[in-house]
Amino acid sequence: MSRSGNDEQTYVRPMLLADARTESSFDEIPVIDLHGATPTDSRTRREIADLIRDACVNVGFFYVKNHGVPESAALGALDAATRFFALPEDSKMKLDIHNSVNFKGYTALLGENADPDNRGDLHEGFDLGWEKLEDGSSRSGEEDGAMAGSNVWPSEVLVPGFRKAAMEYYHATVRLGQFLFPLFALALDLPEDFFSDKITKPAAIMRLLYYPPQTGVVDDRTMGIGAHTDYECFTILWQQDDIQALQVLNASGKWIDAVPIPGALVVNIGDQFARWTNDVFKSTVHRAVNRSGAERYSIPLFFGTDYNVRLEALPSCVSEDMPAKYEVVTAGEYVKSRLEATYAHSK
Numbered sequence: 001m002s003r004s005g006n007d008e009q010t011y012v013r014p015m016l017l018a019d020a021r022t023e024s025s026f027d028e029i030p031v032i033d034l035h036g037a038t039p040t041d042s043r044t045r046r047e048i049a050d051l052i053r054d055a056c057v058n059v060g061f062f063y064v065k066n067h068g069v070p071e072s073a074a075l076g077a078l079d080a081a082t083r084f085f086a087l088p089e090d091s092k093m094k095l096d097i098h099n100s101v102n103f104k105g106y107t108a109l110l111g112e113n114a115d116p117d118n119r120g121d122l123h124e125g126f127d128l129g130w131e132k133l134e135d136g137s138s139r140s141g142e143e144d145g146a147m148a149g150s151n152v153w154p155s156e157v158l159v160p161g162f163r164k165a166a167m168e169y170y171h172a173t174v175r176l177g178q179f180l181f182p183l184f185a186l187a188l189d190l191p192e193d194f195f196s197d198k199i200t201k202p203a204a205i206m207r208l209l210y211y212p213p214q215t216g217v218v219d220d221r222t223m224g225i226g227a228h229t230d231y232e233c234f235t236i237l238w239q240q241d242d243i244q245a246l247q248v249l250n251a252s253g254k255w256i257d258a259v260p261i262p263g264a265l266v267v268n269i270g271d272q273f274a275r276w277t278n279d280v281f282k283s284t285v286h287r288a289v290n291r292s293g294a295e296r297y298s299i300p301l302f303f304g305t306d307y308n309v310r311l312e313a314l315p316s317c318v319s320e321d322m323p324a325k326y327e328v329v330t331a332g333e334y335v336k337s338r339l340e341a342t343y344a345h346s347k
């Protein structure tokens with residue numbers, strides 16, 4: 001962990017002191033400007049990595065500005081999602097995620113229940129994973145575990161341009177994820193390329209989400225998506241500018257609004273990263289409640305590692321006082337078991 005090249009002295013920052021975060025609470029979600037975080041500008045990268053570190057340790061959520069994902073790509077995916085979810089239910093059910101062996105396709109209203117205390121989530125979803133932008137092929141000969149494999153798509157006649165628009169946004173956002181991983185490594189005082197050989201086939205799952213306006217029952221057991229944490233390393237979320245719905249739970253038990261910021265994306269830590277960092281990085285509980293009276297769309301991309309990566313607590317995140325909390329799991333198996341549990345309720 002020496003940061004000074006040939007200098008013999010080892011610099012170890014008090015990563016674990018940051019565990020005081022469990023007592024610290026937050027009232028807002030930090031905004032981090034990625035401008036200048038180019039590979040050649042190591043000073044700015046270090047500054048940005050420090051901001052990311054604070055956000056991951058104390059909040060588990062942050063916004064990114066100047067993230068490089070073209071707005072046109074997000075708007076294209078939004079337009080595709082709008083046209084898809086407007087289809088009759090029986091057309092959408094032909095792509096039912098329950099018929100997919102690798103968790104791809106359509107989730108109907110109430111098809112999920114993120115918080116088991118709730119009555120079912122008031123959203124529809126459509127899940128897709130990696131495939132080549134140009135010809136739609138998956139990675140021939142190098143499939144990566146149980147969640148890889150082909151996507152399902154509505155026909156071009158029903159939703160023209162859907163696959164292209166969804167995949168364009170997917171690839172732009174995966175590039176952002178690949179750009180963020182070295183910054184997360186820096187934030188953890190690891191070599192910048194620490195994750196490179198662990199994300200060669202990014203297990204990135206994207207969801208198009210549609211939340212109808214919640215006009216019926218207004219209570220704490222009925223919402224767009226119930227209180228939950230995400231499963232992968234981190235999530236990159238596009239949310240509609242004009243509708244407040246996402247809320248993040250702070251350490252005092254207060255729900256903090258993740259107010260949409262035009263042009264910014266939300267990034268949040270998921271459980272894979274929390275396990276890997278022995279909870280130094282925080283996977284924070286969140287939910288979405290759409291009581292705006294209007295329809296809302298959002299697009300999360302869940303960025304995990306290659307399937308066979310072992311999530312063993314990173315050395316900088318364990319000590320005698322804070323031994324490893326979690327049993328070592330394989331990244332892909334872990335996410336698969338969480339997804340199986342998610343969809344079991346509506347089988």
Ligand SMILES: O=C(O)CCC(=O)C(=O)O
Nearest residue numbers: 209230239246288298300
């Ligand atoms: O729609 C949102 O704002 C949040 C979605 C979410 O938390 C999820 O899909 O895991």
Ligand SMILES: [Fe+2]
Nearest residue numbers: 228229230286
């Ligand atoms: Fe989530």
